[in-house]
Amino acid sequence: MSGFGQFLRRGFSPVLAAIVCGVVLVGTLGFMIHSRAAILRDGSEIILRTAPVDPRDLMRGDYVRLRYGDISSVDGALLAGSWPKEDILVPLWLTLVPGDDGTARVKAVSLEKPDGGNPDAVYLKSKPVMLYGEDHPRTGQVPLRLKFGIERYYVPEGEGLEIEKARNAGRTTVAIRVSRDGEPQIARLMIDGQTLYEEPLY
Structure with a gap:
């Protein structure tokens, strides 16, 4: 052998x-x-306004829960094209553009990545969400509850409570960077427009 x-x-x-x-x-x-690091360095940036979170859902450990008023809950009527014939679990693509106040708003929702063409738009992909078929009683139900993997932000121990108070008072915004594949990373967390935390590349 x-x-x-x-x-x-x-x-x-x-x-x-x-x-x-x-x-x-x-x-x-x-x-x-x-x-x-590549997303933080090269991704397209857009600002998201956070929304209040149920006060009973207390901070666990050293992170703050984040919900985004403009993208966490989206009107199903914005979905472009025909509604799926069968129930499917799929990610959705959001076309985001800056609003009058500089924070992002949803211009369109689609099953496929948009072709682009709008230099001001950022295309963000959600985590898979259940879309019920056209014959289901919940078809087109609004709103669509979406997640993106940026619903949790880790902070130094003991500092989360004040951030949560600011979040629930509507004073918190988050800058995210989005890759060409629609993957987001939190770049900065801000209160009253002032950067509180900024993520290093490494």
Whole structure:
């Protein structure tokens, strides 16, 4: 039997297996960090106004829950094209444009990424949401409750309560950066227009 065959027969040693797992883990973590940094560095920026969250839903640990008044709840009537014939779980694409106050508003909603053409627009992809088929009694029900993976922001311990108070008073805005693939990252958290926290690239 060849040396390679004997190696395969013996299998990986525990030490070699640990090294391989470590390399894969480090590589995966490095890719995630680089992807996040790339969005923060190169993504298109838009400002979102936060909305109050049920005061009974208290802060857990060292993060603040965020809800966005303009994009977390969207009118199903804005969905472009025909409503799906069958129930489907799909992400939705939001076309966002700056409003008169500088914060984002939803101009359109679609199942596919828009072709673009509006230099002022940012195209944001939601997490998958259930759309009921055209014969379902809930078809077209409004509003559509959407999430984007930016509903939680970690802060230094003990500082979350004041931020939550400002959020519920309508004083908090968040700057997000969005990649070409529609993936968002929180870049800055602001109160009364002043930056409170800014995310580093790394």
